[in-house]
Amino acid sequence: MKRLHIIYITVIMLSLASCIEPPLHLPGQELAVDLQVAQTELNVVWDNEVQLEHEWYYGWDLKDDSIWGHIGYPTPTRYEVRRYYKGDNPLGMHTNLDAFTTNTSRFRRYFQFGYYDMLFYSDIDSEDGTQVLVMNETPDSVIATTTGTRGISRSILNMSRANSGDSTGVIGLLNQPEIFYAAYTENVYISSDLNDYEYDPVENIYIKHLEAKLRPLVYIYLVQFILYNNEDGKITGVNGNAALSSMASATNVNTGHTSSTPAVVYFNTRMKKNQVVDGQACDVIGGKLTTFGLCDNEPYTRSGSTYSGSRGNLKNYLYYDLVWNNGQVKTYDFEVTDQCLAQAHGGILTVKIDCSKLTPPESEESGSGSLFVPTVEDYDEVFWEIEI
Structure with a gap:
């Protein structure tokens, strides 16, 4: 088991x-x-x-382990x-x-x-030896943040801000923090x-x-996208790019309380074809995401892991790139707010996709193209300060 x-x-x-x-x-x-x-x-x-075994259909094979490391929480x-x-x-x-x-x-x-x-x-144990966690110490407390990652297209950033209900608060794309x-x-x-x-x-x-x-002050989300009705192969794969929005951008190491400032957290995905879920043929895209958790939230206790903070109208969206059989890439989004609230300190996020209903990308379509490879004109450079 x-x-x-x-x-x-x-x-x-x-x-x-x-x-x-x-x-x-x-x-x-x-x-x-x-x-x-x-x-x-x-x-x-x-x-x-x-x-x-009841909720996680993507699995975790040796290749996943070699790319992202062990699926669970390491012992310090x-x-x-x-x-x-x-x-x-x-x-x-x-x-x-x-x-x-x-x-x-x-x-x-x-x-x-x-x-x-x-x-x-x-200790902070980075897989590749490059630590992204940043500890900002003051006489009263230690605040953990992460470094920023690659540029995010302006159209996707604006989409994230609109989805989160905050036109200015989303601070951009952050790397996943190491578990500690x-x-x-x-x-x-x-x-x-x-x-x-x-x-x-x-x-x-x-x-x-x-x-x-x-x-633990960094939590693991296992994310899976189940693609149904892809027998004709219209979706040929993924470029690995995905992100989860409206997650906390920092945490207070002393108290475990997370920042109220939302961020988009980047993670990678991989596609496994010809899988079976609940007796139905499908393809499954999966990945592992580490994050400080939801904004303005208390740390996990044995009484439960549901959300206990005050987040206003923030909503959580998964953004993911799909590669079509014509070679084009399009970014899609799916709201997972309820799943995140029910699993405020990590768990399994599942997105079910009917490929027969997907809108194919058009070269002139706004929002088409990769989520994380913007043109120079479309690049939104983001600077921020973290306060808790």
């Missing part, structure tokens, strides 16, 4: 009553614990299963840590920041007595009073327990 999972990682912070230095480890590994040391444990928990192996020391004031500002990277599954650092806010986020996880814990109190700690007679140390969850 194939399943798509969202990873949860439970962080247990064990803090000592003196200057302390915590190791970070994964389950099954032995701890190297010294006296008067704080321990931090990470336990991976899987949740939010998607039954792929390295972490960034941000410790915000606030002294004796739990409401204090983040004026004292300690930032470091743990290259293994355990870390050690000394703590002062007082209050801390602590941020953990996992984060946890933010506030007001960790490191006390000098031994009564605040639990004594471990085996290790002869005093420990304090703090639990937090590393949650």
Whole structure:
């Protein structure tokens, strides 16, 4: 049984009553614990299963894996840590920041007595070694955005803005962010009073327990276009270009809340011919999309993954290019707002296409041609600033 999972990682912070230095480890590994040391444990928990065999018709073969990587969520192996020391004031500002990277599954650092806010986020593992995620740090928070990708034709950008109900807000085409996880814990109190700690007679140390969850802040959508009535071969293939509109352009790593500014996120597709879906012959186009999720939304919780924000009249559209048997390319769009709202933190998006009803491209038709290869005259260069 194939399943798509969202990873949860439970962080247990064990803090000592003196200057302390915590190791970070994964389950099954032995701890190297010294006296008067704080321990931090990470336990991976899987949740939010998607039954792929019932909903996912495109499949995922070795070629897909070689192009886009594994279909699921990877397990992190390295972490960034941000410790915000606030002294004796739990409401204090983040004026004292300690930032470091743990290259293994355990870390050690000394703590002062007082209050801390602590941020953990996992390593960024780019398939080709070129990271598109950009972390913008301030004393109060870390905001994750991505780089922009190739130009988008003015006609398609205008179409996206019209479909989203916002004539100016859509900021253009963004790359897919790499998957990462984060946890933010506030007001960790490191006390000098031994009564605040639990004594471990085996290790002869005093420990304090703090639990937090590393949650994914980038979600996976599996996208499939099912082409019926294409027996005459009018649709010969795809050029790989596709995009999903009205997705969040950034996320707050500390809180997991997404930006209210919508963006169009680019992804690639591949066509598999002569498939069978529900007993009917068809061709299937598929691809994998990673995104911060819907605009102005909270992170995933076990209570559900439906949308909980306030997005106004934003609508989500899939844009995709089809190649006709005369060699011409035309961009089509399909609204998937309801599917996105029901799967606000990733899932399967399905578009069913009756090829007998498709309007073929004409050379003089407005909107014909590739979605992402504009002419110089048709290019819309977009600049933006991300705020949350």
